[in-house]
Amino acid sequence: MLTAKKKSSPHPLSEYIERLLNNETLLPNSETNLLEVVGILKSYGVVLDAYSNNLIYIAQHQFLVFFPFFKYFNGDINSKKLFQHWWHDRINYEYAEYCMKAMLWHGGGGLDEYLDSPEFEQRAKAVITAKFKNNPFVLAVNKIFPQFLIEQLRVYSYYSGLGQFWRVMSDIFIDLSDLYDEGKITSILEVVNHIKAGLVAAAAQPITYTVTIKDKDYDIIPKSVGLTFLMDTAVPYVEAVFFRGTPFPGTVSYNAQARQIPPVQGNFQYGALYADPLPIGGSGIPPTLLMQDMRHYLPDYLHEFYQKTLRGEDDLRVKICETFQKSMYCVTNAAVVGLMPHSPDTQDPEEQKANQAYLEGWMDRLINSRLHNVNK
Numbered sequence: 001m002l003t004a005k006k007k008s009s010p011h012p013l014s015e016y017i018e019r020l021l022n023n024e025t026l027l028p029n030s031e032t033n034l035l036e037v038v039g040i041l042k043s044y045g046v047v048l049d050a051y052s053n054n055l056i057y058i059a060q061h062q063f064l065v066f067f068p069f070f071k072y073f074n075g076d077i078n079s080k081k082l083f084q085h086w087w088h089d090r091i092n093y094e095y096a097e098y099c100m101k102a103m104l105w106h107g108g109g110g111l112d113e114y115l116d117s118p119e120f121e122q123r124a125k126a127v128i129t130a131k132f133k134n135n136p137f138v139l140a141v142n143k144i145f146p147q148f149l150i151e152q153l154r155v156y157s158y159y160s161g162l163g164q165f166w167r168v169m170s171d172i173f174i175d176l177s178d179l180y181d182e183g184k185i186t187s188i189l190e191v192v193n194h195i196k197a198g199l200v201a202a203a204a205q206p207i208t209y210t211v212t213i214k215d216k217d218y219d220i221i222p223k224s225v226g227l228t229f230l231m232d233t234a235v236p237y238v239e240a241v242f243f244r245g246t247p248f249p250g251t252v253s254y255n256a257q258a259r260q261i262p263p264v265q266g267n268f269q270y271g272a273l274y275a276d277p278l279p280i281g282g283s284g285i286p287p288t289l290l291m292q293d294m295r296h297y298l299p300d301y302l303h304e305f306y307q308k309t310l311r312g313e314d315d316l317r318v319k320i321c322e323t324f325q326k327s328m329y330c331v332t333n334a335a336v337v338g339l340m341p342h343s344p345d346t347q348d349p350e351e352q353k354a355n356q357a358y359l360e361g362w363m364d365r366l367i368n369s370r371l372h373n374v375n376k
Helices: 014-021 031-061 079-086 093-106 109-114 118-132 136-144 148-181 188-202 229-244 287-295 300-307 316-338 349-366
Strands: 209-213 216-221
Touching: 014 316, 014 349, 031 093, 031 148, 031 188, 031 209, 031 287, 031 300, 031 316, 093 148, 093 229, 093 287, 109 148, 109 229, 118 136, 118 148, 118 209, 118 216, 136 148, 148 188, 148 209, 148 216, 148 229, 188 229, 188 316, 229 316, 287 316, 300 316
Parallel strands: none
Antiparallel strands: 209 216
């Protein structure tokens, strides 16, 4: 009796796997896509510069401050900035903290592992003792709850780590815009290659964190730990913010009985690659803050492009979010190709098989994303 061999069905996103193996991009190349992606990354680069500076300022100057009322002022407190803050005429640094908390909660990478190590705890205790040696009340509370202040230093370590990551990304995006203005970036593939080159160049850049207490430096994350930009901040960031994210209040029920949130943390699909742009502008939607920040720094050519669309500026935040999502697929494209185990054009069958399995693993996670939407 003959039995027919079952042919394995092609991957649902096999088209995109083929694109990557053929040195093409997840986002199709077009003049409009290029204009949108470069323009939004220029604006994003400016905003990330502000986010990065503030996160690093908080990590270095507001650590273990219980009521950091002026943490968003970067040390420059005056009546003009205070009124701008109250009037909400400012950068929304809360979004930067939202991303930091997502990284902290989802973990992953060497930074997460180090923050659970005995070495970190020992260094944290030394900082706590130095900071509060003349404050018997805090030291007494610390004895009763010995992990409370240590956990706060874990949070500040993520402030610093994300700030250092965004510092690199801001420079990459601003440089990209400058090259586009000079006519040296002419395709989506060149955008992806520029981002990939920037990630590779900064891959081994050390991630460190040092605080100063009464003119004495304390290494919380010393260089000797060996944390680096790519594997210990970039990859966990992509995992936490691009893929998993956190459920947006008001869009799903947090009631366990409603079962609208996956019980397994790894199954979260609330990141930038999945988010529906339409709720942008609604209460409790964190990306609204980012879109609001980016709208102030749009290049003229992108602003004019939006003005010529059907609704003009009436749905500007939604348009910015749609464009931003396109740009994040370019960043994801750069990261995926940059981490591919072998060259895409390898002729070795085993290496080709490894590349195929690697890309299928990534595409498995993008099945429910908005990849098809940005390709329309």
